[in-house]
Amino acid sequence: MARFTAIVTVTLKKDILDPAGEATAHTLQQLGYPVAGVRLGRHVALTMDAADEGAALRLSRQMADALLANPIMETYQVQVESLCELE
Amino acid sequence: MRIGVVTFPGSNCDQDTLDALDTLGVDTLRLWYRDADLAGADAVVLPGGFSYGDYLRSGALAAKSPIMTAIQEAVVDRQLPLLGICNGFQILTEAGLLPGGLRANHHGQFRCDWQRVKVIEASPLFPGLEAGEVLKLPIAHGEGSYYMDEESLQSLFAHGEAWLQYVDADGQAQSWANPNGSVANLAGVARGSVAALMPHPERAMMDILGSDDGHRLLTAWLCGLERRALYARG
Numbered sequence: 261m262a263r264f265t266a267i268v269t270v271t272l273k274k275d276i277l278d279p280a281g282e283a284t285a286h287t288l289q290q291l292g293y294p295v296a297g298v299r300l301g302r303h304v305a306l307t308m309d310a311a312d313e314g315a316a317l318r319l320s321r322q323m324a325d326a327l328l329a330n331p332i333m334e335t336y337q338v339q340v341e342s343l344c345e346l347e
Numbered sequence: 348m349r350i351g352v353v354t355f356p357g358s359n360c361d362q363d364t365l366d367a368l369d370t371l372g373v374d375t376l377r378l379w380y381r382d383a384d385l386a387g388a389d390a391v392v393l394p395g396g397f398s399y400g401d402y403l404r405s406g407a408l409a410a411k412s413p414i415m416t417a418i419q420e421a422v423v424d425r426q427l428p429l430l431g432i433c434n435g436f437q438i439l440t441e442a443g444l445l446p447g448g449l450r451a452n453h454h455g456q457f458r459c460d461w462q463r464v465k466v467i468e469a470s471p472l473f474p475g476l477e478a479g480e481v482l483k484l485p486i487a488h489g490e491g492s493y494y495m496d497e498e499s500l501q502s503l504f505a506h507g508e509a510w511l512q513y514v515d516a517d518g519q520a521q522s523w524a525n526p527n528g529s530v531a532n533l534a535g536v537a538r539g540s541v542a543a544l545m546p547h548p549e550r551a552m553m554d555i556l557g558s559d560d561g562h563r564l565l566t567a568w569l570c571g572l573e574r575r576a577l578y579a580r581g
Contacts, residue, residue: 272450276494277528279455302403327411330404330441332448333494 261309263343266320270329270336271301304328307343316340348576351378351388353418355409360395360432360549367549367561368392373569380412390428390572391418393435395487395547405449405490406437415442422540428472428572431543433488436535439543445536446503447495449545453528457489461557462526462546464534465514468507472542473567474574481518482511482560484546486526491545493529493536500530511535511544542568 272278278299285298306323310316320338329336350368352375354361361377368375376386380398385391398409409415415438421427422444431439439445452458466473466480495503503509511534515524520532527545535544548561 276450277453277492279451279453283455327403327407330407330448332440333450 261311263307263309264313264316265341265343266306266308266316267339267341268304268306268320268324268328268336269301269339270304270324270334271299273333273335276333302328313340313342348389348572349374349376349387350572351376351385351391353378353380353391353393353414355380355396355398355412355434355438357398357400358394358396358434360434360547363547364392364394364432364549367552367565370552371562371565371569378414380409380414382414382417384417385414385421385427389576390430391421393429393431393438393543394549395433395435398434398438401490404437404441406434406439406441409434409438410441410443418442419444426540428568428575429541430568431541432547432549433491433545436543436545437490439541444541445538445543446499446508447493447530447533447536449490450492450494451490452488452492452526457487458491458526459487460485460526462486462534463514463516463518463524464511464544464546465518465520467504467509467512470507470510470537470542472537472540472571473564474570475567476564479518481514482546482564483551483558484544484548484560484564485550485557486546488527488545491527491529493527493533493545495530503536504531506538508536508538509533510537510542511546 281298281300288295512520513532548564551558551561
């Protein structure tokens with residue numbers, strides 16, 4: 261077994277309006293920044309023990325499908341990193 | 348007949364809903380989100396509020412609580428009649444008991460107002476509420492923008508599951524009558540024994556307080572439950 265962190269990044273699907281992102285973009289524009297658009301997402305860092313990187317990835321995707329993302333309006337990406345080998 | 352009203356951590360319309368049902372003379376019982384069974388409830392209401400503080404997504408965490416497992420089983424096994432109000436609607440879509448999803452209002456504001464909704468199609472779950480009938484009900488939500496893709500939306504209408512629509516004073520589903528950016532102005536949907544709406548019928552029980560159309564809606568639901576019980580008894 262080894263310990264992994266998996267970063268699950270959940271974002272609204274491309275064609276879905278993001279009111280919080282729009283409000284943020286508007287404020288950035290008010291501050292004078294030349295930003296054309298903002299999309300907000302959710303950054304979820306999972307720490308877990310798994311046999312290998314592939315298992316950690318599968319487990320993370322299961323958690324994303326089961327709870328972290330809503331497949332009707334959101335998509336997600338997973339990035340797994342190994343932390344250390346466990347004794 | 349007994350109707351269970353579930354309290355989740357952060358529900359705040361549970362007592363109002365119990366009071367409204369008491370007014371209609373039906374037996375009620377409180378259900379707790381950690382309960383593993385429905386204590387003999389013949390029908391269940393998921394009330395409004397902010398379960399789990401709307402953490403993660405509105406309704407997402409409540410949808411995985413123990414009582415929801417029991418509710419899901421009862422819906423599948425015995426077509427448990429289930430009514431979701433506001434946060435209850437959000438919980439039902441997150442639980443997969445109703446299609447679609449609810450996201451932040453398109454204008455980014457919380458909306459607390461009187462709203463007219465029209466019955467798109469008469470539902471056997473609400474005998475007496477006819478197609479085209481307009482109800483005046485209060486809304487109070489920040490994440491009530493109903494969403495589903497175009498194909499699912501067509502299927503929803505084709506199967507008579509599109510139930511309530513936000514309308515203007517003339518009963519027309521115009522864009523300016525849409526308080527939150529919901530697709531097709533949808534305010535409520537129904538599938539099988541499950542129905543839900545964003546407006547709060549339990550807050551419209553007396554004409555003197557603005558409207559008694561909630562009284563009508565809940566009465567129709569209870570009438571549907573009684574008919575169903577009679578039919579089951581043969």
